Amino acid sequence: MIVSLCKRRGFIFQSSEIYGGLASTWDYGPLGAELKRNLKEAWWRSNVFERDDVEGLDASILMHPSVWMASGHVSSFEDTLVDCKSCNKRFKIEHIPSNKKCPECGGQITEARQFNLMLKTHLGPVEESGSLTYLRPETAQGIFVNFQNVVNSMRKRVPFGIAQIGKSFRNEVTTGNFTFRSREFEQMEIEFFVKPGTDEEWYRRWVDERFNWYLKLGIKKENLNKREHEKTELAHYAKACTDIEYRFPFGWSELEGIANRTDFDLKQHMKLSGQNLEYFDDETKERYLPYVIEPSGGIDRSILAFLVDSYREEKVKDDKRVVLGLNKSLAPLKAAVLPLLRNRPEIVKLAKEITNDLKKNFKAMYDDTASIGRLYRRQDEIGTPYCITVDVDSLSDSKVTVRDRDTMVQERVDVAKIKEYMVEKLKS
Numbered sequence: 001m002i003v004s005l006c007k008r009r010g011f012i013f014q015s016s017e018i019y020g021g022l023a024s025t026w027d028y029g030p031l032g033a034e035l036k037r038n039l040k041e042a043w044w045r046s047n048v049f050e051r052d053d054v055e056g057l058d059a060s061i062l063m064h065p066s067v068w069m070a071s072g073h074v075s076s077f078e079d080t081l082v083d084c085k086s087c088n089k090r091f092k093i094e095h096i097p098s099n100k101k102c103p104e105c106g107g108q109i110t111e112a113r114q115f116n117l118m119l120k121t122h123l124g125p126v127e128e129s130g131s132l133t134y135l136r137p138e139t140a141q142g143i144f145v146n147f148q149n150v151v152n153s154m155r156k157r158v159p160f161g162i163a164q165i166g167k168s169f170r171n172e173v174t175t176g177n178f179t180f181r182s183r184e185f186e187q188m189e190i191e192f193f194v195k196p197g198t199d200e201e202w203y204r205r206w207v208d209e210r211f212n213w214y215l216k217l218g219i220k221k222e223n224l225n226k227r228e229h230e231k232t233e234l235a236h237y238a239k240a241c242t243d244i245e246y247r248f249p250f251g252w253s254e255l256e257g258i259a260n261r262t263d264f265d266l267k268q269h270m271k272l273s274g275q276n277l278e279y280f281d282d283e284t285k286e287r288y289l290p291y292v293i294e295p296s297g298g299i300d301r302s303i304l305a306f307l308v309d310s311y312r313e314e315k316v317k318d319d320k321r322v323v324l325g326l327n328k329s330l331a332p333l334k335a336a337v338l339p340l341l342r343n344r345p346e347i348v349k350l351a352k353e354i355t356n357d358l359k360k361n362f363k364a365m366y367d368d369t370a371s372i373g374r375l376y377r378r379q380d381e382i383g384t385p386y387c388i389t390v391d392v393d394s395l396s397d398s399k400v401t402v403r404d405r406d407t408m409v410q411e412r413v414d415v416a417k418i419k420e421y422m423v424e425k426l427k428s
């Protein structure tokens with residue numbers, strides 16, 4: 001349902017579709033691009049603008065290859081894979097049952113092989129080993145290598161965090177489930193630097209903070225879960241990790257991970273770069289390597305969760321309507337202006353004037369390409385919180401009808417006050 005709606009209404013398309021597509025890569029269409037921008041803005045607002053202990057960063061995707069030696073990604077960022085000798089399907093070793101047979105057809109499986117998930121590339125005109133580097137598999141390392149730059153340029157004191165949103169790349173071998181596991185995706189990550197000894201308290205605070213962020217933006221509580229990792233599941237850098245999971249149609253799966261990365265990364269970068277990355281507290285005169293709490297979420301997984309969670313079908317009299325009950329701040333369009341009679345130039349003119357005025361504040365559209373009932377349904381299906389209808393009476397009483405997406409309640413509002421009214425409504 002969601003996959004077809006995403007394509008039909010311009011949220012998400014398969015990448016390179018006219019060539020048959022490229023596995024596990026996706027393009028965001030006009031409405032998807034707006035939804036993505038709104039989601040990033042909501043994350044940035046709550047984590048950077050509204051906090052005085054977090055600064056933003058936008059580091060490059062290409063980094064010095066030594067970064068990935070230091071981070072452990074060259075040696076440890078691997079999947080262990082097996083192939084089925086009968087059906088030739090490939091599986092991660094953890095998905096093989098205890099009888100060591102293919103989970104799909106019961107056939108014999110091959111010996112396990114290691115497979116590094118980083119995508120390689122070469123810089124410069126010659127493809128030789130000295131030019132080898134990687135497309136980053138996480139945005140986090142751009143933050144670690146800039147730790148001292150941010151401390152010095154912004155005069156930050158621990159505890160503080162650095163936030164970043166950006167593309168990451170992984171040569172995923174088991175794909176599927178739409179955008180859930182893509183080869184190119186976006187992350188929203190914070191590395192929060194704390195004094196060792198205070199890390200466990202900050203870890204718990206960030207787990208709650210991030211869990212509540214999803215709830216505040218409208219995800220239903222019954223579809224959200226915290227799952228603490230077993231020691232054996234922890235990534236090579238983590239002392240503890242909690243996944244925030246969402247109940248996707250294919251089962252409970254990770255939306256975001258909050259990890260206690262200790263001083264692993266700073267220590268490693270100190271070792272390989274030869275630079276001193278210690279923090280000096282000029283009040284207590286202590287010098288130490290901070291521990292790091294890392295809330296790391298995926299934009300694409302969040303978008304998928306918000307779409308799935310907000311989708312509903314309702315019966316209205318004898319009709320059915322599909323609604324994306326997205327939080328207003330996330331909705332791709334905030335308002336649609338619809339003329340009731342498109343063959344009355346004065347009505348069309350007024351509707352277009354209102355649209356142009358609203359566009360100065362937020363994304364709005366004018367639409368006269370169908371009957372009013374159809375136009376409402378189209379806007380409901382893409383999550384537009386308000387439809388504004390201009391009718392014959394509008395020409396004499398200078399009022400328009402505002403219809404609420406969720407309640408379908410209609411209200412007459414003065415044309416002169418419509419922008420002010422909408423701005424207020426969108427805040428609530």
Ligand code: GAP
Pocket residue numbers: 137138139140170172179180181182183185186187189254255256257294296297298299300301
């Ligand atoms: N810096 C830590 C880190 O990258 P991760 O658990 O591997 O940790 C963090 O990734 C988040 O990035 C995940 O919770 C998920 O939302 C997103 N993510 C990871 N791999 C992804 C993929 N292949 N496709 C889409 N999102 C992905």
